[in-house]
Amino acid sequence: MITAKRADLFYVVPLADAAALGAIAAAGMLYWIVPLNNFEYFFDESTSRVHVLNWVLTVLRFGLPAAFGVFVLELVIHRLFLRRSLWVRRSVLLPFIDALVLGCVAGGLMLYAGFQHNPQSVFYGPGIWEVHWAQSAIVFLSWALPVGAVVFFVELIVHSAISRVARRA
């Protein structure tokens, strides 16, 4: 049973956030990937058969790592802030901090992918420290801002729901 005790919230909140954000990540990936594969991987047009296993595998492949990453990161973040009693019911502070960290992680990972894929020319100039800051910022922010915004609004809803359930309990 969910209670308002901090010890419970310490695990419940990251778990709920991870489940919600993992589901959204999986849904977003399906939205992206299904048309890319001309639907062949997911549907067999000749027999009108749906490849259920491929749907499940795709959801797990993208949903689980996202959920696990969110859970671990939030455990660390919440450990830092719950200890200082900053957990406030329906507060925007915790979703904001989570959104900031997760957005930066997403932007950082994509920037890393960009650096790996294009070691020269796109992100670096001819000089050793001549980084193309504008292009790097575009790649970083183009992922950090939408991911941060999704995390923030999803967590607002999830935390609000947890607060209500905890109050009733």
Place this chain on the structure above:
Amino acid sequence: MISSQPRAASFDPAVGVLAVHWRLAALDFDAKMLRFRLALKANFDPNQPRVPAGRPDGGQWTRVEGYVRDTIVEEPEQESSDARERRRRMFVLRGRGTRFRIAPNPNADPSAPVHAVDAFSDVSKHNAEIEIVAAETLVDADLIRAIMYVETTQGYYGRVADSLRISNSVLPMNINVSVWGEAFGGRTKLNVPLNNIRAGAVILRGIIGNLFDTAGVAEIATLYNYLPATIVSDYGARVQAVYNSRPWEK
């Protein structure tokens, strides 16, 4: 609904006639392509002046004073990477005129990096456009597929910025507008997949035209990714591995 009955085989004569017509047209196209390739191998120079139309010998190749046939310019021994990029870009757009020097690299890593996601491949989606462009440019369709496969499964970092029209590189061939400028019509034109793939194929053709005949996919792909490169990169080795394994068929 799932059907367990196999479809009955039927023969439509109209479809059969169409199929024969299509096959004949394809054979005709193949023959023309073969003639064109032989002409290229025989040092055919499409820029050589011709006699103007209206004269008895109109359309024939002619010699004009001042016309100098393309000669092969050797690459300088010492050059900054910036200067090399500018010079090579010019030759890629020209299609020939020099021999890019790029050394093999036995240490280049052909394995997929951690961030590669096969499911992000755009190759199936753009298969029809690839076939059209390959026939137009005479670039190997599988080379275009291999480049597109690596660009979309590893170079997806720019997807969001791309959709907002603010990224430097435009997918699916990741054509860098800051490098190529308006050579292919700029970002607006490159956002159309057919134009984008055509631009990628023209770049590949320009690279191939300026490489030694012994150069392989790894050398071509390395230069596609980074024009001033002087040694085969991990990217080049990866494209070579993808070209050999053809993952888009799985």
